[in-house]
Amino acid sequence: MNCYKHEDCHxxxxxxxxxxxxxxxxxxxxxYRKNKRALCKKCNYNYGVEIEENYKLQSGKKxxxxxxxxxxxxxxxxxxxxxxxxxxxxxxxLACWCFGSYISSFFDNTVTTKxxxxxxxxxxxxxxxxxxxxxxxxxxxxxxxIIRAIFAPVLIIANFLxxxxxxxxxxxxxxxxEKIKV
Ligand SMILES: [Zn+2]
Ligand SMILES: [Zn+2]
Numbered sequence: 704m705n706c707y708k709h710e711d712c713h714x715x716x717x718x719x720x721x722x723x724x725x726x727x728x729x730x731x732x733x734x735y736r737k738n739k740r741a742l743c744k745k746c747n748y749n750y751g752v753e754i755e756e757n758y759k760l761q762s763g764k765k766x767x768x769x770x771x772x773x774x775x776x777x778x779x780x781x782x783x784x785x786x787x788x789x790x791x792x793x794x795x796x797l798a799c800w801c802f803g804s805y806i807s808s809f810f811d812n813t814v815t816t817k818x819x820x821x822x823x824x825x826x827x828x829x830x831x832x833x834x835x836x837x838x839x840x841x842x843x844x845x846x847x848x849i850i851r852a853i854f855a856p857v858l859i860i861a862n863f864l865x866x867x868x869x870x871x872x873x874x875x876x877x878x879x880x881e882k883i884k885v
Contacts, residue, residue: 718743734883751880758873765866768807772855775803801852
């Protein structure tokens with residue numbers, strides 16, 4: 704098979720998507736690679752568009768995380784102020800922050816929590832140990848919730864920085880796409 708573009712050149716590779724022949728020059732000049740393999744002109748463009756859509760999806764998810772956390776942080780703060788900065792207000796505020804950060808975790812693929820390893824039941828052993836375990840896991844749960852609540856502002860900053868980075872990638876990709884437009 705000969706190169707799809709340079710008809711007198713023998714192919715040394717094939718496009719990773721459509722399987723058309725690519726000569727050495729075309730193999731070298733590919734803009735994108737799929738699984739480290741070169742692409743023809745048309746597939747380069749389509750692949751670039753696909754990458755852009757993927758980036759946009761990620762950027763949108765980060766916006767969602769920012770908005771959700773910001774809304775719940777503000778609601779929490781307002782409740783805290785209405786309660787004149789008392790303990791009840793503080794607890795409700797943290798609960799709001801925690802809830803926001805939990806809801807937003809469905810959109811967040813930067814922080815993935817995989818802690819299903821310890822599936823050992825807390826209800827095994829003598830009664831004293833069970834009580835200790837229940838209190839321990841309750842404290843653990845409260846601690847986890849507090850950490851999650853405090854994490855809400857961190858999530859906003861992290862996702863904001865991540866979004867800036869992705870939006871820059873989208874802009875760079877747009878320039879590349881413009882150059883290889885068919
Ligand atoms: Zn192709
Ligand atoms: Zn070629």
